Amino acid sequence: MSARGVLVLLTVLAAGAAPAAAQTEPPPGGALYQKLCSQCHGEKGDGNGIAAPRLMPRPRDFTTGKFKIRHTPSGALPTDDDLRKIIREGMPYTSMPPWPQLSDQQVDELVAAVKSFSPDFANPERKPVPITIPKAPAYSEESAKKGKEVYARIGCPACHGEIGRGDGPSAPGLKDDAGYFIRAADLTKRWTYRGGPTREDIYRTFTTGVNGTPMPSFAESLTDEERWQLVDYIVSLDGREDPGYAELVQVQWTTDDIALEAPDKARELFASAAAAYFPVVGQITEPGRAFHPSANGVTVKAIYNARDIAFLVTWHDMRADVSGHNAPDLPVPPEEDKGEVAADPADEGGGFFGEEEVTEEASADDFFGEEEGTADAGTESEFSDALALQFPATLPTGARKPYFLFGDAQNPVDLWFVDLAKKVATRYKGAGSDSLTLEEGEDVTAVASYDKGEWSVILKRSLRATGGVTFAESQYVPVAFSLWDGAQRERGNKRGLTRWMYLYTMPRETPSPLWPMLRAAFIVLVVEILLIVWVRRRQTPVSPVGQEG
Amino acid sequence: MSLPIIWWVALLLLAVQLVLWKSRAGTFLWTLVSCFSFWVFLRFGFTVPVPQSVISLYMGIALLAAAAYVTSSRDRLEGFTGPLVRLCTEPARRPLLYAVVLLLPALAAFAVYRQMNVKLEAPAFGRTIHPAPPDSITVHDKALNLTTLDNPYRTLEKSDPPAFASHVANGRRVYYENCFYCHGDALRGDGMYIHGLNPIPTNFADAGAIALLQESFIFWRISKGGPGLPEEGGPWDTAMPAWEKFLTEEEMWDVTLFLYEFSNQRPRAREGVHE
Numbered sequence: 001m002s003a004r005g006v007l008v009l010l011t012v013l014a015a016g017a018a019p020a021a022a023q024t025e026p027p028p029g030g031a032l033y034q035k036l037c038s039q040c041h042g043e044k045g046d047g048n049g050i051a052a053p054r055l056m057p058r059p060r061d062f063t064t065g066k067f068k069i070r071h072t073p074s075g076a077l078p079t080d081d082d083l084r085k086i087i088r089e090g091m092p093y094t095s096m097p098p099w100p101q102l103s104d105q106q107v108d109e110l111v112a113a114v115k116s117f118s119p120d121f122a123n124p125e126r127k128p129v130p131i132t133i134p135k136a137p138a139y140s141e142e143s144a145k146k147g148k149e150v151y152a153r154i155g156c157p158a159c160h161g162e163i164g165r166g167d168g169p170s171a172p173g174l175k176d177d178a179g180y181f182i183r184a185a186d187l188t189k190r191w192t193y194r195g196g197p198t199r200e201d202i203y204r205t206f207t208t209g210v211n212g213t214p215m216p217s218f219a220e221s222l223t224d225e226e227r228w229q230l231v232d233y234i235v236s237l238d239g240r241e242d243p244g245y246a247e248l249v250q251v252q253w254t255t256d257d258i259a260l261e262a263p264d265k266a267r268e269l270f271a272s273a274a275a276a277y278f279p280v281v282g283q284i285t286e287p288g289r290a291f292h293p294s295a296n297g298v299t300v301k302a303i304y305n306a307r308d309i310a311f312l313v314t315w316h317d318m319r320a321d322v323s324g325h326n327a328p329d330l331p332v333p334p335e336e337d338k339g340e341v342a343a344d345p346a347d348e349g350g351g352f353f354g355e356e357e358v359t360e361e362a363s364a365d366d367f368f369g370e371e372e373g374t375a376d377a378g379t380e381s382e383f384s385d386a387l388a389l390q391f392p393a394t395l396p397t398g399a400r401k402p403y404f405l406f407g408d409a410q411n412p413v414d415l416w417f418v419d420l421a422k423k424v425a426t427r428y429k430g431a432g433s434d435s436l437t438l439e440e441g442e443d444v445t446a447v448a449s450y451d452k453g454e455w456s457v458i459l460k461r462s463l464r465a466t467g468g469v470t471f472a473e474s475q476y477v478p479v480a481f482s483l484w485d486g487a488q489r490e491r492g493n494k495r496g497l498t499r500w501m502y503l504y505t506m507p508r509e510t511p512s513p514l515w516p517m518l519r520a521a522f523i524v525l526v527v528e529i530l531l532i533v534w535v536r537r538r539q540t541p542v543s544p545v546g547q548e549g
Numbered sequence: 550m551s552l553p554i555i556w557w558v559a560l561l562l563l564a565v566q567l568v569l570w571k572s573r574a575g576t577f578l579w580t581l582v583s584c585f586s587f588w589v590f591l592r593f594g595f596t597v598p599v600p601q602s603v604i605s606l607y608m609g610i611a612l613l614a615a616a617a618y619v620t621s622s623r624d625r626l627e628g629f630t631g632p633l634v635r636l637c638t639e640p641a642r643r644p645l646l647y648a649v650v651l652l653l654p655a656l657a658a659f660a661v662y663r664q665m666n667v668k669l670e671a672p673a674f675g676r677t678i679h680p681a682p683p684d685s686i687t688v689h690d691k692a693l694n695l696t697t698l699d700n701p702y703r704t705l706e707k708s709d710p711p712a713f714a715s716h717v718a719n720g721r722r723v724y725y726e727n728c729f730y731c732h733g734d735a736l737r738g739d740g741m742y743i744h745g746l747n748p749i750p751t752n753f754a755d756a757g758a759i760a761l762l763q764e765s766f767i768f769w770r771i772s773k774g775g776p777g778l779p780e781e782g783g784p785w786d787t788a789m790p791a792w793e794k795f796l797t798e799e800e801m802w803d804v805t806l807f808l809y810e811f812s813n814q815r816p817r818a819r820e821g822v823h824e
Contacts, residue, residue, distance in 0.1 A: 285788050403775075500786060521655065523657070524657040535638065539637075
């Protein structure tokens with residue numbers, strides 16, 4: 001504990017002993033800090049607030065003077081503007097929210113509060129000097145191509161993966177300075193970048209590094225040109241700057257045969273189908289809660305022909321867990337339900353990784369090493385990765401749907417479950433999270449593959465299969481998705497999920513708009529001509545000069 | 550700068566009217582511009598978009614009013630039809646006439662195209678936000694009558710302030726261990742999971758939410774959650790847990806106290822009783 005920390009503690013103790021003194025002594029960081037920030041960052045700014053045990057990443061410990069998003073060199077303190085920006089804009093996809101409702105004065109008050117917890121800010125030798133980010137040159141494909149070489153050369157794939165999905169061989173073993181597991185950024189999802197999605201933000205992050213995490217600074221090792229090439233490569237990984245979350249997936253009609261025997265060929269059938277990207281959040285409603293599930297989104301495509309319907313479901317996972325088993329009704333012990341993130345994985349019971357996780361030594365060796373082999377090579381997990389599609393067991397006629405968490409007694413759901421260790425699909429009837437029954441018969445078939453940090457699963461079912469939901473042309477059907485990451489010990493209720501979304505079976509033939517368009521234009525034209533003729537007729541006796549011979 | 554959008558649009562349209570008046574615009578031009586202005590006002594003047602059906606209704610009324618105005622005297626009628634008649638008859642305006650004759654069918658075709666290419670959207674269903682609570686509930690094997698139920702710790706506010714403060718502090722702990730993922734750090738219903746939820750969580754900071762409700766209602770919503778909602782509340786979609794599965798009765802009352810304390814609001818008093 002720092003000297004200031006001890007002092008603060010003594011002050012608090014003294015205040016407790018002498019209530020009169022408490023009246024005059026302001027609380028550490030001030031009243032506004034205590035009201036808005038202390039629940040996570042702690043009353044003493046040490047990152048140990050009430051909410052902290054269930055958060056990932058953990059709240060910043062201000063007493064260490066280490067700040068992630070800065071315009072200052074690696075290891076340096078942040079500028080006041082850096083702190084203001086984080087307070088104002090928050091850090092996306094973490095528990096640090098934006099605070100747009102605060103006045104400039106209040107934000108300044110909080111900046112002062114944050115700085116008060118570390119003596120480093122008072123040290124004149126540590127006064128932060130911001131770097132300058134040169135004006136970004138225009139994006140170009142060539143630059144992105146060269147950036148790919150830079151990306152590989154300086155060792156990014158070790159953590160961020162070969163094509164940036166956060167699945168590098170070292171990724172599962174990464175820890176921050178406090179010993180907590182920390183996830184390498186999925187570079188293909190710019191909207192989740194903690195420091196912002198712009199090209200300047202990306203430049204800044206790898207130039208200054210992320211203090212307190214394994215992400216180093218590349219200020220010394222790259223020329224300015226190489227940096228913009230790296231930026232362009234990262235931007236080129238996924239065209240989207242925002243996720244464009246969908247609520248509906250269109251099921252495309254096809255005349256082709258849907259055969260899963262040749263998975264690559266089956267995948268091609270989905271090429272022309274529209275992709276829908278759904279947000280995935282933790283199941284925190286029923287006991288067995290997952291406060292920070294691995295997955296944060298799932299991409300779905302769907303097709304149907306006269307015989308079958310098929311879904312292509314893809315999502316990013318840093319490691320394929322294909323040993324062990326999984327099921328939607330596996331129990332989660334109540335201790336684990338508290339969701340506490342263990343500091344030291346060695347003593348964790350319900351932490352983020354089981355005993356089978358990659359060791360610390362391995363991560364240190366791999367960090368800048370060759371990226372041969374994958375993280376899943378040789379790792380065994382107790383629980384496997386898994387996927388479930390959920391439909392109402394019978395098509396709802398009105399607003400009434402089954403309860404979104406595996407249905408309810410009156411309105412059961414039809415669950416298509418794939419344990420990715422076995423890669424075999426099974427069907428469950430769900431009448432609630434505690435009432436799942438395995439259905440007889442294997443009429444859902446599935447093929448699954450894992451490549452470069454992405455699971456890709458195709459599920460198929462005959463349209464004529466009995467039991468469970470039926471699909472017909474031009475029809476809306478509610479659908480929801482559940483994802484389990486075995487590495488995070490997700491099973492049963494502990495999982496990532498979507499709320500009820502919809503699928504729509506597209507009509508077999510889309511009528512061409514050409515004829516209706518022409519008809520409308522023709523009708524308007526005829527009316528116009530009739531009107532003009534009528535006006536001219538009526539005008540003739542009054543002003544015959546107005547009309548031409 | 551922070552003037553509501555409705556004022557900006559209204560000022561702009563007033564300026565347009567001023568220009569028309571200054572330039573002595575004829576009845577035809579004035580009627581056309583005014584009808585269009587009214588549409589602009591309805592379409593862009595409101596932060597919460599006005600539904601298309603409502604816009605159509607109001608535009609229908611506006612057009613009727615315009616027709617009544619135009620036909621209210623012979624002068625006005627001539628003022629309105631004059632430019633149209635001249636467009637149809639005068640040779641000098643022939644190019645303009647041809648342009649209009651071609652433009653209108655093209656617009657009609659475009660409208661049909663737009664109609665046939667409406668983006669597919671998931672069906673939406675309405676739900677009641679503050680559904681009527683049941684008369685009584687059973688929480689942890691204890692029957693509670695919601696019409697007479699009060700927060701047992703509310704009276705401590707006056708009788709024993711330190712004890713009350715400790716209940717609020719306990720409520721704060723409960724909130725930040727469980728609730729803020731959805732309801733947000735500052736209780737504004739904007740937690741880190743809301744992009745995955747529909748319906749979105751209640752904003753407790755809103756003056757139209759908990760201040761209009763009695764604490765027994767809040768206790769019912771917390772203890773029974775989404776599954777305890779009546780049919781009209783759409784219980785199948787909401788992610789609100791039935792907190793009786795996780796929390797003690799005291800914790801649920803304490804977090805209720807915290808919601809009011811943090812947002813500087815008071816629960817609605819029961820009619821005919823104290824306060």
